[in-house]
Amino acid sequence: MSSDICDAVPDAKPGEAPDRESIPPEPASSSWAAVFSLAVGVFGLLTAEYLPTSLLTPMAADLGISEALAGQAVTVTAVAAMISGLLTATLTRRIDRRVVLLGFTVLMIVSNLLVAMASNMAMLMLMRILLGIALGGFWSMAAAVAMRLVPAALVPRAISIIFSGIAVATIVAVPLGSYLGELSGWRSTFLAAAVLGMLTLVFQLFTLPRMTPRGAARLGTLxxxxxxxxxxxxxxxxxxxxxxxxxxxxxxxxxxxxxxxxxxxxxxxxxxxxxxxxxxxxxxxxxxxxxxxxxxxxxxxxxxxxxxxxxxxxxxxxxxxxxxxxxxxxxxxxxxxxxxxxxxxxxxxxxxxxxxxxxxxxxxxxxxxxxxxxxxxxxxxxxxxxxxxxxxxxxxxxxxxxxxxxxxxxxxxxxxx
Known part of the structure; x- marks a missing residue:
């Protein structure tokens, strides 16, 4: 596990491309284990996002709400992801990127655990908002973090591996959620997602290097x-x-x-x-x-x-x-x-x-x-x-x-x- 290689860099002037000195150096070696840990994280987040799609009927019946209302668990996650994607770089600009990524994984675990224990619509929606915060923040940082884990020539390959987690989640989330829901109930399905999150957290703890923040992102930076x-x-x-x-x-x-x-x-x-x-x-x-x-x-x-x-x-x-x-x-x-x-x-x-x-x-x-x-x-x-x-x-x-x-x-x- 290597330490970070660069401190903060100055911003480019508005409307101008960055000069060469403002662009951080590439890492000397590749951290492929860290890249795969991010892919697993993306898979876990997207799987959790898609789960209500296959579990709407039992969730709605158990919570005493309509299926249409239960379906808003997907909508609020997407809205929260949008806001989180915009604000993450600004709100976490002074925090080690390793800590931020691990924090998003913890949010995913907490969200799935508490969704499994939700007794009403309000609690369900609040926990799905937590998932959206984790999803949008993690996704917005993925490519930038890949730049810090592998040399520049290998960044496309690293990003393709990370985003393969989206494709795998698209394949397995809905049928697996439906199967587990029928087998042991919808709450057990979210508990299984929380267990996956815990395994992801351990993987990331052992593989992600320290990454001090770069740049000075603020809302105006967008x-x-x-x-x-x-x-x-x-x-x-x-x-x-x-x-x-x-x-x-x-x-x-x-x-x-x-x-x-x-x-x-x-x-x-x-x-x-x-x-x-x-x-x-x-x-x-x-x-x-x-x-x-x-x-x-x-x-x-x-x-x-x-x-x-x-x-x-x-x-x-x-x-x-x-x-x-x-x-x-x-x-x-x-x-x-x-x-x-x-x-x-x-x-x-x-x-x-x-x-x-x-x-x-x-x-x-x-x-x-x-x-x-x-x-x-x-x-x-x-x-x-x-x-x-x-x-x-x-x-x-x-x-x-x-x-x-x-x-x-x-x-x-x-x-x-």
Missing amino acids: WEVLRRPGFAVGIVGMLLVHIGHYALFTYIRPALENVVKVDVDELALLLFVFGVANFVGTLVAGWLLQISLRLTLTLTPALMGVAALGLALLPAGKVGYMALVVLWGLAFGGVSVAWSNWATRMVPDQAESAGGLVVVGVQSAIAGGAAAGGVMFGIGGAVTVFTISGVLLLASALLIVLRVEAPRHLATSQETD
């Missing part, structure tokens, strides 16, 4: 980061990609049932295959990013757009449709990895603030995409959703090619002109 050359237009591109995806994903079930004509068993299998493809895509993106960030940023929405339009407009047959779903899953696996890498390369001296803006953008896009998809679905059903979203994804790919800056490498203070 605005300064947005004013950096090329950053705001990149955020617009990122929003369009995520809105397009989540408009699609919200209505994946009716699309598969009505367009692909799958039955219930085939639907479950196809959703599982989509999740596996998403996980593979996350890992492939780590390799692709080492070749070209711009290619990865552009290729992912382009492939998703092709898949969406193919599902909506082509008479591809069941096998062809399934291949398009796999293509969609593979492509989306690289989206979070690519944009997190983009943020660290664009603003290496304020990577945590940039990460917070990425978290807010993604969470906003989830809500916006679902809402836009609902309007389109009401107008013309799943085919309309997939057609318009496919066009939006292709348009976002074009915007990225023409307007989004994509630095070739993660800059470090060791580089010379």
Whole structure:
């Protein structure tokens, strides 16, 4: 376990790129065990976020509330994650990053334990807010911490490993939660999530190095980061990609049932295959990013757009449709990895603030995409959703090619002109 390698660095002036001296040096060696501990942390947080989706009915019955109200346990978590993602870099700017990350893991454990003991709606919501704080803060720091655990050339691979926890949680959280809920009750499922959190905490205690805070992030830093050359237009591109995806994903079930004509068993299998493809895509993106960030940023929405339009407009047959779903899953696996890498390369001296803006953008896009998809679905059903979203994804790919800056490498203070 190595000690930290750099103290705080000065901020760039508003609207200007950082000079070389403001960018911290890269670590001399890799801490892959720490990287994997962060991946496990992301998996635990996302699993806990998704659990109510598969447990709404028993939770609502036990607490004496409607399923619609119980479903707000997911909403409050997302809102809290947005706020936490924005404020974490500012509120924790003087605290060792190791301590902050361990604190978020402790919050996850406490949240799951107390949700399992919740006797009313108020307690349930309060504990889910705690989870959202942990989720948004942890996610906003992930890419910045990866920069401190491995040399610059290996950062894309490290971030792809960390964010593979999202893909794995997407695959296993809902079916595992449903299975455990049927087996031993919904409260036991959250207790199991708390146990996973405890194991994660031990793993992180033994692997995460001390990381003294860098920079002097304040609320104004967020605005300064947005004013950096090329950053705001990149955020617009990122929003369009995520809105397009989540408009699609919200209505994946009716699309598969009505367009692909799958039955219930085939639907479950196809959703599982989509999740596996998403996980593979996350890992492939780590390799692709080492070749070209711009290619990865552009290729992912382009492939998703092709898949969406193919599902909506082509008479591809069941096998062809399934291949398009796999293509969609593979492509989306690289989206979070690519944009997190983009943020660290664009603003290496304020990577945590940039990460917070990425978290807010993604969470906003989830809500916006679902809402836009609902309007389109009401107008013309799943085919309309997939057609318009496919066009939006292709348009976002074009915007990225023409307007989004994509630095070739993660800059470090060791580089010379």
